[in-house]
Amino acid sequence: MPILSVVVPFHDVEEYLGPCLDSLTTQTLRDIEVICVDDGSRDGGPAVVEARWAADPRVRLVRQAGGGVGRARNLGVRHATGRYLAFVDGDDLVPRDAFRRLVASLESTGSDLACGNVMRLHRDQLVPSWAHRQAFARRLERTHITRHPLLVRDRMLWNKVYRRSFWDALALTFPERLYEDQPVAMAAHVGATSVDVLKAVVYHWRRRDWSVTQRSLEPGNVRDRLLSVLETATLLARRAPGVKRRFDRDTLDIDMSVAVAAVARTGPATDPALLDLAARYLDGVAPEDWLSLPYRRRLLTHLLHRRRVEELAAVYAEEREGRLRPPLASTGFGLGGRRWYGRHPALPAHLSEVTDELDLETRLLSTGWRDGLLRGEGWMSVGRFDARSLGRARVRVWLRERCTGDTVPLSEDRVMPASLGLPQEDGGVAAEHGFPFGFAFDPATLSPARLARRGHWELRVELRAGGLRLEAKVAGPRWLPPAVPPPVRRAGSWLVPVRAGKGVWGLRVRGAEALIGECRIEGGDLLVAGELTDPGDGEPVLRLIRRGDGEEVYFPATLDGHVFSGRIRLGDIEPPVGRVPRWDVLLDQGRKLRPLVRTRARPAATVAGRRFVADRGDDGCLMLVEHCPPMENQR
Incomplete structure (x- = not known):
C-alpha cells in the first residue's frame, strides 16, 4: 500500500499532461501512486500516460467514456489504495516537495487534512492566487474553518492531502457537474476534526484561455x-x-x-x-x-x-x-x-x-508649467453618484510629503456642482456630476530644507459640502491626458512632476546623474538618448527590470563623450502575465543609473499585437509599460 494516492483526471490536455506527470513522478515523497483518469480525451493524452506507465509503474491509466471531471475523480478514488489522498488537474503542476510537506504535517499532527498555498501559472510565470493569499499567510496546525474562517475561500481540492480514512468516514463524493470541487472541499473543511494550514506553496494552478473558469x-x-x-x-x-x-x-x-x-x-x-x-x-x-x-x-x-x-x-x-x-x-x-x-x-x-463606500474620484484635466508655476485644473465626483444635491462646496488642494507629512497649501475655493463630459479609457465620453478644482504651485515654496529631503509630494484634494467631508489623492486613468509636465531645476535639485502606477499625481524632488532628452519609436524599436553628468569608463547598456519578479533584459548602448544613446527592441521583451507589466529602464555602466526623463513625449508602438508605451515612473525616470488583457476571475 503506498503512502499517497494522487488522482489526476484529464481531458484533452496533451500539451500539459507530460509536465504535470513530471512534477508528480519527481516528488521528494517517492512512495506514491498516480492514478490518471482519462475522461474521454480526443487528443494524445492517453498515449502520454501509457508511455509514463511503461517507464514508471507508480503511474496508472484508468479510462471512462466521458461524464465529466466529477465522475472521473470518483472513479479515481475507487482505484486509490494509499493511506492519504490527493487530487491534481492534468494541466497543473505540483512543486517538488509539496506532498512530502503535506503528508509530514498530517503524520505529525494527526489532522484530517492538510492544505497549502497556491500560485497561478501562466505560460512560465507564477503570480500569487488571490483566493489563497490571506488564508495561507502563516502556518497553522490543528485549526479548523470555524477558528480560521478565511479558509472559506479555500474551495478547491488540489492544494490538499486528505487522510483516506477521514474521506471514507464522511462518504465524500463529487457531483457530476462543473464546480464540483467547491461543495466537497467545504464539506471536508467543515467535517474535519482539525486541519493543518501550510504557508508554503504546494500547487501551481494554470490559467488557460479556454478552461472551465474562463467560460x-x-x-x-x-x-x-x-x-x-x-x-x-x-x-x-x-x-x-x-x-x-x-x-x-x-x-x-x-x-x-x-x-x-x-x-x-x-x-x-x-x-x-x-x-x-x-x-x-x-x-x-x-x-x-x-x-x-x-x-x-x-x-x-x-x-x-x-x-x-x-x-x-x-x-x-x-x-x-x-x-x-x-x-x-x-x-x-x-x-x-x-x-x-x-x-x-x-x-x-x-x-x-x-x-x-463614499469616496472621491478625481482626475486632472490639464496641467503644465506657466509663468514659472505648475498649474492644473481637475475634476472630482463623489463616487459615481449624482451629488448635485450637496450644493455649494468648499474645495481645498495641497501637496503632502509622504515621509514627513509636511504640507504645502495650493488653493482653497468655493465651487458649485456641475456636469461635464469626461473622456474614458475606451475612447468614449461619459457625463459626470461633480465639482471642478484648480491649483498653482510655486517652486519657491520649497525651502532649502525641503529640497534637501529629496521627498515625494502627493497632490491631494478635500471636498466639504452638505455635511459631507471627503479627502483623496488626485489620481485618474493613467493612459488618458494630460501628459506629465517636464521636470524643472531649482537650486541644484530637480522638481519632477510624476504620475504613479495607480495614476496618482505628485511631485518628486531628486538629483539626476543621467538625463533622457529624446525618446521616440522607430519601426518596432524604442530609441532613447541623453546625457551623463559623469561619463565614466566603458560602454553602458540599457537594463530593463520588470517590477514584481525582477526579470531582466539587456540592450546595448553607445557613449560619445557625455552623450549616450540606445535602442530597445520591443519584440525581444518577454510577453507579460499581469494586466499592466512595467519595466524600469536603467543605464548600467558598472553602476546602475536611473535616467530622468526631460521630454514630454510618451511614444507608443504596437509590435506583434502587443501595445507598448514609454512613460515616466513615479520617480520621473523612464518606465516601459505594456497594455495587455486582464486575467480572468479565478472562479
Whole structure:
C-alpha cells in the first residue's frame, strides 16, 4: 500500500499532461501512486500516460467514456489504495516537495487534512492566487474553518492531502457537474476534526484561455456554479453558520456578479430554472451581508433576486456605459453620524445606504508649467453618484510629503456642482456630476530644507459640502491626458512632476546623474538618448527590470563623450502575465543609473499585437509599460 494516492483526471490536455506527470513522478515523497483518469480525451493524452506507465509503474491509466471531471475523480478514488489522498488537474503542476510537506504535517499532527498555498501559472510565470493569499499567510496546525474562517475561500481540492480514512468516514463524493470541487472541499473543511494550514506553496494552478473558469457566462456553466453555491450554502448554514456569512459575502462579490452578467447578456431568454437557483440562494443571505456589496452590484443583484430580467439588462447596460449615476441623499443623522443613500426606484431603502463606500474620484484635466508655476485644473465626483444635491462646496488642494507629512497649501475655493463630459479609457465620453478644482504651485515654496529631503509630494484634494467631508489623492486613468509636465531645476535639485502606477499625481524632488532628452519609436524599436553628468569608463547598456519578479533584459548602448544613446527592441521583451507589466529602464555602466526623463513625449508602438508605451515612473525616470488583457476571475 503506498503512502499517497494522487488522482489526476484529464481531458484533452496533451500539451500539459507530460509536465504535470513530471512534477508528480519527481516528488521528494517517492512512495506514491498516480492514478490518471482519462475522461474521454480526443487528443494524445492517453498515449502520454501509457508511455509514463511503461517507464514508471507508480503511474496508472484508468479510462471512462466521458461524464465529466466529477465522475472521473470518483472513479479515481475507487482505484486509490494509499493511506492519504490527493487530487491534481492534468494541466497543473505540483512543486517538488509539496506532498512530502503535506503528508509530514498530517503524520505529525494527526489532522484530517492538510492544505497549502497556491500560485497561478501562466505560460512560465507564477503570480500569487488571490483566493489563497490571506488564508495561507502563516502556518497553522490543528485549526479548523470555524477558528480560521478565511479558509472559506479555500474551495478547491488540489492544494490538499486528505487522510483516506477521514474521506471514507464522511462518504465524500463529487457531483457530476462543473464546480464540483467547491461543495466537497467545504464539506471536508467543515467535517474535519482539525486541519493543518501550510504557508508554503504546494500547487501551481494554470490559467488557460479556454478552461472551465474562463467560460463562466455560458448558461450551463452558470447553472452548475449556482448549484454548487446552493449546496455549499446549505452545508454551512447547517454545520458552520458562523462561517456562512463570510461565504455569502464572497459569493455575492464573485458568483452573483457572474450570474448578473450572464442574465443581463441573455435577457428575457434566460432559463427560469437558473433564475430560481439564484433566488433560492439569495433568499438565505442576511440583509446586513447585502450591504457588503458596492451599491451598483447591490442594485443589480437585487434585480436578479426579484427576477426582473429586462430591468436588470437595462441597468447593467447603463452601468457598463458609465450612465448609472444615482442621486445622493441624506436622511439626517444615525448611529455614528450622518447617513447617506443612493436613490434608485428599483432598490428599496433598506438596501440603499452608501455611507461607508463614499469616496472621491478625481482626475486632472490639464496641467503644465506657466509663468514659472505648475498649474492644473481637475475634476472630482463623489463616487459615481449624482451629488448635485450637496450644493455649494468648499474645495481645498495641497501637496503632502509622504515621509514627513509636511504640507504645502495650493488653493482653497468655493465651487458649485456641475456636469461635464469626461473622456474614458475606451475612447468614449461619459457625463459626470461633480465639482471642478484648480491649483498653482510655486517652486519657491520649497525651502532649502525641503529640497534637501529629496521627498515625494502627493497632490491631494478635500471636498466639504452638505455635511459631507471627503479627502483623496488626485489620481485618474493613467493612459488618458494630460501628459506629465517636464521636470524643472531649482537650486541644484530637480522638481519632477510624476504620475504613479495607480495614476496618482505628485511631485518628486531628486538629483539626476543621467538625463533622457529624446525618446521616440522607430519601426518596432524604442530609441532613447541623453546625457551623463559623469561619463565614466566603458560602454553602458540599457537594463530593463520588470517590477514584481525582477526579470531582466539587456540592450546595448553607445557613449560619445557625455552623450549616450540606445535602442530597445520591443519584440525581444518577454510577453507579460499581469494586466499592466512595467519595466524600469536603467543605464548600467558598472553602476546602475536611473535616467530622468526631460521630454514630454510618451511614444507608443504596437509590435506583434502587443501595445507598448514609454512613460515616466513615479520617480520621473523612464518606465516601459505594456497594455495587455486582464486575467480572468479565478472562479
